[in-house]
Amino acid sequence: MDYTPVTPFRRSVNAAILKHHAAAQQEVPPSGVNKWEALRELAAARIAFGLSDRDLSVLQALVSFHQSTILGGNESELVVHPSNKAICERLNGMPCSTMRRHLANLVQTGFVVRRDSPNGKRYARRYGDEKIAFGFDLAPLAQRFPEVCKAAEAVRAAEERYRRLRSAVSLMRRDLVGLVEYGRSLRPDLAVWDQASDLAVLTARDLRRKLDFAELQQIEATLSKALDATRGLLEGDQTENMSTNAVINEQHHNNSDKDSYDSELRLEKAQGDCTASHHMSASVAIDESGKVDEPVSKVDHLPRIPLGLVLAACREYQTYANPPVRHWHDLVRVADVIRPMMGISPSAWDEAKRYMGPEEAAVVIVAMLERFGDIHSPGGYLRSLSAKAALGEFSCGPMIMALMRKDAA
Structure with missing residues (x-):
């Protein structure tokens, strides 16, 4: 045909249609394009x-009306002319209005x-060796x-970045949970573990839904700060434990329970008259350099946690509780x-x-009994908690709450 129409039949024309008509006048690649690969x-x-x-x-339905697999190449005719009914049949009965x-x-x-x-119909006619087709140009x-x-x-690269970021966030959340559990075993008195645990729970909830890339980046930044803070606390605590005198925290005696007990008895004999001061209401703390600190007043108030909650979280003590524990002094006796x-x-x-007071010290004992198998040196562990209590940095509440959460899990 000598003339190629630009305007569609009984349809309006806009700038996009004129632009695409002009682009369609360009040459098709000589080698052609696999139509199914182009669709993918x-x-x-x-x-x-x-x-x-x-x-x-x-x-895809329109492309299926093209007989050859290759668009272009030796096949110069790329206009298909199916009727609306034929197109809808290949679309499994899609309504004609929806298809249009x-x-x-x-x-x-x-x-x-x-x-x-000229009349809007789709058809193909031959004039000698020339074929003229009206329909849809592919x-x-x-x-x-x-x-x-x-x-x-570009889309695949963005999807890969998204998958990698989501995987990294999931791993960071898992690491945060593990570090929190480890940190609670070392420093159960710190409230930061509860905050980090809440962050891990909220992150797990957010990961159940479809997040965009910006939301994932924000979660990653929050988790990164939490992990840095948690690692800083754990590394600082490990450094402090390594530098603490063995006579105070007894963490160097890890062979067995019997060895730890014998070692503590030998330490008592070596301390001499210092043990006599344990029965006084005030004590004198002596550091490694031999300096004498100010006396530390005895804590005489009850723990800031109900006795019933302690008894509910700790059950191993019941074997040794005869008669049953009903008051704080009963727990001290056990x-x-x-x-x-x-x-x-x-x-x-x-x-x-x-340093803790008899009642809170008794709570620590029954709580330690619950996880006795995980504590290498109970005496050393108790001394380390006593040292924190002397500085006002210890409370037995987090220990009991950790046991409650463990039972709930």
């Missing part, structure tokens, strides 16, 4: 071109060009194939019975009662 790449990059999955279904709407979007985005006849799908491939690669069985020396027990 366009499906990956459809959002970048403003196409929906239903639009691609209509385009998606077809209009394919024309508007430039992946299909209308080649309408040439833009082959012409824009490099553009589609580039957009598809702790006096349990203490030597755990390998805790009298001096460590007296030190705990002096």
